[in-house]
Amino acid sequence: MLACSRTALLALGLLAGCAGHSAHTEEARRALDRRDPKSALASLNKELEVSSGKELPKKVSGDNALFLLDRSTVLQSLQDYTNSSRDLETADKQVEMLDFERSTSHEIGRYLFSDDVGPYKARPFEKLFVNTINMINYLTLGNLSGAKIEARRFAVMQKYLSQVDKDDPTVKLLGPGSYFAGFAFEKTNDFDEAIHYYDEALSCAPWTTLDEPVRRLSQYAGYQSPRLTKIVKAGKAEEIDPDSGELLVIVAYGRVPALIANRVPIGLALTAAGMYLDPVQVQSARRMAGQGLVTWVNYPVLEPAKRSYANPSISVDGKTSDLDTITLVDELMRAAYKKGEGAIMASAIVRMIARGAVGAGVGVAAGKGSNSGPLGMLLALGTQAALAAADTPDTRSWATLPARIAISRVRVPAGKHTVSIRAQGVSREQQVEVAKGGFAVVNLTELSQ
Secondary structure (H helix, E strand, C coil): CHHHHHHHHHHHHHCCCCCCCHHHHHHHHHHHHCCCHHHHHHHHHHHHCCCCCCCCCCCCCCHHHHHHHHHHHHHHHCCCHHHHHHHHHHHHCCCEECCCCCCHHHHHHHHHHCCCCCCCEECHHHHHHHHHHHHHHHHHCCCHHHHHHHHHHHHHHHHHHHHHCCCCHHHHHHHHHHHHHHHHHHCCCCHHHHHHHHHHHHHHCCCHHHHHHHHHHCCCCCCCCHHHHHHHHCCCCCCCCCCEEEEEEEEEECCCCCEEEEEEEHHHHHHHHHHHCCHHHHHHHHHHHHCCCCCEEEEEEECCCCCCCCCCEEEECCEECCCCCCEEHHHHHHHHHHHHHHHHHHHHHHHHHHHHHHHHHHHHHHHHHHCCHHHHHHHHHHHHHHHHHHCCCCCCCCCCCCCEEEEEEEEEECEEEEEEEEECCEEEEEEEEECCCCEEEEEEEECCC
């Protein structure tokens, strides 16, 4: 009986489960909330087993690819644009897309033991943001060639995302990347490509700072659309002083909600996810719940919002600069998650059914072998608890993406200018020089929630 009691206690302990990947980024996220990106960088370097942000880990696949994505935005917030770009490009080659097929062994792991077994499958908008964030890096560095390469990669993902599900709220996240891509091509006098990207950006949001470029470029570009034609007819192209230049100010602020583990009673889960299960699966789940083999369902949820975000402020040479459309990355993520929550919960129930069947099988076998019903029950409980503990919901995600992206675009006389930005309680003042007919890009990335 003592052994049986120990088995029961072990089973109860194992039922606590595991928080999964998000536990490994919690320290970095808390540091960002303290507005301490250097400590966040140190935490991520520790996970990657490197001593600084200048180093890549020996292994760049698996969860390390996600740690590199997280580190890339932290490095950007520290204005280390070169190493941020390197991390993004390295991780991009390792992270699979959501529709890639896993091997049979990975599927077994996903449904029987754990939802975070096997290669990470990035949500499409995460792959999209690899290119968007990297365009910010290249534009800030003044590297138009690098920005155009990222723009072409972005276009591939853009086409995929727009074709997969046009009703997906995250389709609206195409806007900033299309804007940056158009800017890169405009500044290299590739007007057809530029205006095409601007049209894509305008399909997502009414970027008022694009009215002037659209009217001006339409005089030279062959590409047209009803949306662009409407802008052209609404006003005349402005006369541009050839001795002037442009400032593009990009503010990436806040942080998207991380995925965290959540447990709900099986009855509540069946109510929420029943439409995504076939009748046999529902019947199996209810039968196992009645037998006490399945009681809880583990699945990933987005952490709750901590506060609302105030708009950032930008000034150039002491004069307030208007913000263009602010992209609400976090809210679009929540809307997309809500749309798919039932299917996510259904997947968790399917795994619970599989584990319940294993637990029941062990109980029957133990009862026959030992002629001890209570012993068989306890062994089944121990097996079921062990399987439940191994079921760590897939909380892998790019947890340091900015929650909002704001853009300001100002034409200025050639020469030196002072740009002041304030977001999330953080201020940055930067001196920039704009050449005749040239441009400068200033960025503030502040990742506190």
